Amino acid sequence: QVQLVESGGGLVQPGGSLRLSCVLSGMSLEHYSVGWFRQTPGKEREGVSYISSSDGRTYYAESVKGRFTISRDGATKVYLQMNSLKVEDTAVYYCASRPAAIDTLWSHTWSFDSWGQGTQVSVSS
Numbered sequence: 001q002v003q004l005v006e007s008g009g010g011l012v013q014p015g016g017s018l019r020l021s022c023v024l025s026g027m028s029l030e031h032y033s034v035g036w037f038r039q040t041p042g043k044e045r046e047g048v049s050y051i052s053s054s055d056g057r058t059y060y061a062e063s064v065k066g067r068f069t070i071s072r073d074g075a076t077k078v079y080l081q082m083n084s085l086k087v088e089d090t091a092v093y094y095c096a097s098r099p100a101a102i103d104t105l106w107s108h109t110w111s112f113d114s115w116g117q118g119t120q121v122s123v124s125s
Helices: none
Strands: 003-007 010-012 018-025 032-039 046-051 058-060 068-073 077-082 091-099 119-123
Touching: 003 091, 018 032, 018 091, 018 119, 032 077, 046 068, 046 077, 058 068, 077 091
Parallel strands: 010 119
Antiparallel strands: 003 018, 018 077, 032 046, 032 091, 046 058, 068 077, 091 119
16 A cells, blocks of 8 residues: 655744655655645645655755755655744645656646645744
């Protein structure tokens, strides 16, 4: 059974840091690329970051470049290190996977076929 499970969300003050984890089961990072997305009420889900299965290249939304870092550990774990957090980073964060052969723009949510349940990140003083 294919499954992704996120963890690591929480409440943090502006300027603080969090590390989100995404654990894959039933699939491997050798064959699947993983993206992080976020969503706030009333808004569309947006791409935050992505790591490619084939070459490990990483991609970031402009709003998080220089603050967030995506990485992978072995065949089943992906992390999102979030530093210098801002109030506007508050959202539910999701990880999602798609087969490595799919090479459409990484931020296209429709290209991902498995999603985690999400983890809440709240940035507030």
